[in-house]
Amino acid sequence: MAIAEPRPHISLPPVASAPVSTGAFPSGQAIAAAASEMQVPSPRQIVAANKRRIQNDPTGEGSMVLNMGPHHPSTHGVLRLAVELAGETVLQLAPDVGFLHTGIEKTMESKTYQKAVVLTDRTDYLGPMINNLSYALAVEKLLDCEIPPRAQVARVLFSELTRLNSYLVWLGTHALDLAAMSVFLYCFREREYLLDIFELVSGARMMTSYIRPGGLAYDLPAEFKPTVQRFLDIMPGHIDEYEALLTENPIWKERTVGVGTINAVDALAVGMTGANLRASGVAYDVRKLFPYSGYEQYDFKLITGTHGDTYDRYLVRIAEMREAVKIAQQALDNLPDGPYATSDRKIWPPSKEEITYSMESLIHHFKLWTEGFKPPVGDAYVAVESGRGELGCYVVSDGSNKPWRVHFRAPSLINLQALPHMAKGRIFGDLIAMIASLDPVLGEVDR
Amino acid sequence: MALTNATVRETLQTRFGAGILETSEFRGDLTLTLDPQALVPVALFLREAPELQYILLSSVTGVDYYGREPRFEVVYHFTALEHGHRVALKVGANEIDPHVPSLAPMFPTANYQEREIYDMFGIIFDGHPDLQRILMPDEWDGFPQRKDQPLVYEEVAFTFNHDAIDAQKPYADK
Numbered sequence: 001m002a003i004a005e006p007r008p009h010i011s012l013p014p015v016a017s018a019p020v021s022t023g024a025f026p027s028g029q030a031i032a033a034a035a036s037e038m039q040v041p042s043p044r045q046i047v048a049a050n051k052r053r054i055q056n057d058p059t060g061e062g063s064m065v066l067n068m069g070p071h072h073p074s075t076h077g078v079l080r081l082a083v084e085l086a087g088e089t090v091l092q093l094a095p096d097v098g099f100l101h102t103g104i105e106k107t108m109e110s111k112t113y114q115k116a117v118v119l120t121d122r123t124d125y126l127g128p129m130i131n132n133l134s135y136a137l138a139v140e141k142l143l144d145c146e147i148p149p150r151a152q153v154a155r156v157l158f159s160e161l162t163r164l165n166s167y168l169v170w171l172g173t174h175a176l177d178l179a180a181m182s183v184f185l186y187c188f189r190e191r192e193y194l195l196d197i198f199e200l201v202s203g204a205r206m207m208t209s210y211i212r213p214g215g216l217a218y219d220l221p222a223e224f225k226p227t228v229q230r231f232l233d234i235m236p237g238h239i240d241e242y243e244a245l246l247t248e249n250p251i252w253k254e255r256t257v258g259v260g261t262i263n264a265v266d267a268l269a270v271g272m273t274g275a276n277l278r279a280s281g282v283a284y285d286v287r288k289l290f291p292y293s294g295y296e297q298y299d300f301k302l303i304t305g306t307h308g309d310t311y312d313r314y315l316v317r318i319a320e321m322r323e324a325v326k327i328a329q330q331a332l333d334n335l336p337d338g339p340y341a342t343s344d345r346k347i348w349p350p351s352k353e354e355i356t357y358s359m360e361s362l363i364h365h366f367k368l369w370t371e372g373f374k375p376p377v378g379d380a381y382v383a384v385e386s387g388r389g390e391l392g393c394y395v396v397s398d399g400s401n402k403p404w405r406v407h408f409r410a411p412s413l414i415n416l417q418a419l420p421h422m423a424k425g426r427i428f429g430d431l432i433a434m435i436a437s438l439d440p441v442l443g444e445v446d447r
Numbered sequence: 448m449a450l451t452n453a454t455v456r457e458t459l460q461t462r463f464g465a466g467i468l469e470t471s472e473f474r475g476d477l478t479l480t481l482d483p484q485a486l487v488p489v490a491l492f493l494r495e496a497p498e499l500q501y502i503l504l505s506s507v508t509g510v511d512y513y514g515r516e517p518r519f520e521v522v523y524h525f526t527a528l529e530h531g532h533r534v535a536l537k538v539g540a541n542e543i544d545p546h547v548p549s550l551a552p553m554f555p556t557a558n559y560q561e562r563e564i565y566d567m568f569g570i571i572f573d574g575h576p577d578l579q580r581i582l583m584p585d586e587w588d589g590f591p592q593r594k595d596q597p598l599v600y601e602e603v604a605f606t607f608n609h610d611a612i613d614a615q616k617p618y619a620d621k
Contacts, residue, residue: 025528028494028502032553040551040558042577098582105567106592141474268502271556282528284503289531378473381524381535383505392506394522409506409524417559446582 024283026265035269040417041094043082049092050084063091066428070099074177074432077442081419083428090423090431095416100446108406112372113139113213116403121207123408124444126169129155129162129198130386132211134393135406137292138382139213142375142397145347147293150338151215155293157228157331158201158211159384160324164235165194166387167321171242174314174436178255183245190238193231200227214348215341228332235325243318256311260422260434263308270421271414274389276438279316280308286385298327310437347373372401388412388439408447412440450499450532452477458499463489478535486538486548493525493534494554501525501534504550507560509568513594518542519570523550540570549575567592 041049050065069080078099084091104123108116120135121128133155140147147155172187195205201220202210210217246252262272267280277284285302287295303319305312341348349368350361375397383392389411396405415438422434455477456470466485471478481489493501503526510520517539525534540547549572550557561572562581569590572578580587589596604612 025500025502028496028500031502032491032495035553035555038555039576040555042562042579044579045577098580098584101582103591106598110598144474269555271504271554273503284528289528290533379478379510379522380474381476381506381522381533390505392524394506394508394524396510404512405510407506407508409508413559413563414556417555 024281026268026282030265031269034265038266038269038421039092040270041092041420043080043094043096046082046084046092046094053084062086068431070096075435075442076173076440077445079416079435079440079442079445081431083423083431085428088427088429090426090428093420093423093431095419097413097416097442097445100442102447104447105406105408108403110402112401113375113403114368114372116406117212118207118209120408121209122443123410123447124166124386124388124391124412124441125206126166126441127162127387127391128206128208129158129211130166130384130391131408132209133159133293134382134384134386134391134408135395136211136213137384138380138393138395139375139403141380141382142378142395143213143347143373145214145342145344147215147342148339149294149336151340151342152294153331153335154216154220154340155211156295156298157328157335159293160328160331161194161197161228163324163387164321164328165191165198167317167324168194170317170387170436170439171314174433174439175246175252177432177436178252180245180249180252183242186238186241186245190235197224197227197231200224212341214344215339219340220335225332225335228328232325232329232332236322239318239321239325246314247318253311255430255433256314256437257309258307259310259426259430260313260437261307261309262418262422266421267308267418270418272389272418273411274385274387274415275303275316275320276313276389276415276418278303279305279313281306286383286390290383292382292384298330300327310433313437374399374401383409386411388441388444389415408444410444410447412442412444413446416440416445450527450530455499455532455534458496459489459492462492476533476535478537480537480539483538483540483547486536487550487553489536490523490525490550491553493536499527500529501527501532503528504554504556505533507550507557507564509564509570509592511568511592511594516541519545519568521547521564521570545570546573547571548573549578551575566590569593 050063053062063084063086066083066085068083069075070078080096081093083093104119108119120131123131168187168191172184175183198208199205202208264280264282267277281304283302283304288302300323303316305316345364349365354361355365377399379396381394383390391411392409394407395403398404423431463485466482467479469480493499505526506524508522519540521538523536538547547570551561561575564570565578566580566583602612
């Protein structure tokens, strides 16, 4: 059993503030070489491999297959892992997914574009606003419509608050899995504040459906600014609190340093994105490389790690929480007045008072809520940076009022493919830390 | 040299010629429709050519254009991290015998995504290490995201109707 190389000094990894075209990306040839070695086994293959191993072993003690989940608490949902073990060492494993499949993509095809928004919340239920945003941006790309500045800034603000929400649940459950109960309680205390903010603007704590194709569902209420400001004032102190509990904690380091290591080349070969990829040293952040909703105007750092282990993934996410607070503060300070949705009457209905005196407005209102709008024929792929990675939304329009096809490039599902590679040869106990640090949301994995 | 739609299209067209059936641009995104035979070479070239380096295969997905031939389409989105550029490849598959070459042996990230497309649309990926259902149960009959598969709902089971629902399940005969 190989023990990870000791790291004498652990400090926050160097921050790449320069633009991403530094040439630091691994070459395609290196990735091709790594990819040919890499395997993403299926549960069936694990069972077959185990049978073969036992056949050649008269004692029958060479290996066993252990089913972890689908209801194991540390799998963060309904994820089943077929793990082939030799003693306590993981020989290989295969994730088995699909227990939460609800046919969201299929159902969206039978709703009008505007009505399909509510289904996007239910994929990654820890990042509803970012899901709304990816879908809204894809539909807006099809429509080619302009979004007013107030909605743009609010979208960035809510993306960052959602990211904080998502990272808080990650940190809380990650720590809980490694038996640090108090961190979980602190994280959920702050998350409660965020859910109150979401409730304030949208009326719902989790399934917000607040960001819609064309703008925002409603305007921001008057008490919005002071409420968010109060949260942003206290949040950095709370992040310090989590760090005080964990960052230099010897037990935490024991469980995370050198665990679940994946290098940049392998991470790109399995298509990992988000904080998981950045922890391996690849400076890819959709917000920097393909800015959307005006992200290019905000001052924030692109955080990268160096070792690609569970501890680095922890450090990167903690640093990104601080960056998220920074971006949210900039957005809140620069939140302009003005309309919260596009003025295009073919996409967004007129206001209530306009309906009372204008016949045309009434017709537009009626047509939009019954028939909906019809984007031109074509397809659009838009990616946003969600709490888990590159959340892509691919929408195909056939020119009717319902999307012909909607597909979510689910970062949780794709990141999960790295787990067999990470866990190979490690002890079973480390597997818990790896799942938690990959941070999959099973709602998004299965959709 | 920064990649633009025009340079990428030109590079690929000079190299693969007839393998590229059609190129299109919509809202600034470049899409190339390929002959299925050309898929693997083009994908590898995109990743490995020194001037391109599309090192991330972002997304693989399928679309059912019911009533059109080829009926199915598999869409690949490649991202060049250094240049900040995306390109989409499309490959068609016909209705009777939908086959597409698999990218999974060369691009492990395509493994689950191709399984999902097989699961949802029934497109066979030739050369996939272990093509089987991923989201739907193994005994499921049909391919749910095909357009000719109706959007049905499952009756909620209670104690009084549990047996009646169970009798209609595919495994009832066994």
